[in-house]
Amino acid sequence: MSKKSEPARAVRSVGSVDVKMLELLVCPLTYGPLKYDSEQNELISERARLAYPVRDGIPIMLVSEARQLPDED
Numbered sequence: 001m002s003k004k005s006e007p008a009r010a011v012r013s014v015g016s017v018d019v020k021m022l023e024l025l026v027c028p029l030t031y032g033p034l035k036y037d038s039e040q041n042e043l044i045s046e047r048a049r050l051a052y053p054v055r056d057g058i059p060i061m062l063v064s065e066a067r068q069l070p071d072e073d
Contacts, residue, residue, distance in 0.1 A: 017057055027052075028061050042067070 022036055027045035034043040034052070042051040043059055050066040052059055 017054055017059070021059075025059060025061065029063055044069070 017036060022034065022043070025034055025043065026032060027034055027048050027050070029050065030045060030047040032045060032047040034045055036042075036054075037044050037051070040051065041054045043054060043061075044051050045066075048066075049069040049071065050063065051069055052061055052066045054060070
């Protein structure tokens with residue numbers, strides 16, 4: 001009799017966001033890497049100067065939904 005195994009699940013997470021998923025996501029505008037800001041619950045694209053919201057653990061990867069970041073001085 002074999003033991004029934006559970007589906008593979010990500011064990012690492014940041015808040016309610018799966019870290020493995022974040023490693024795969026890129027900015028839809030620049031195709032550059034994203035950084036997760038846990039305080040704002042956003043994915044940051046430094047290159048595009050945009051912050052994509054994460055709602056209920058789901059990244060909203062639409063430029064129209066992103067917040068423009070202030071320019072660095």
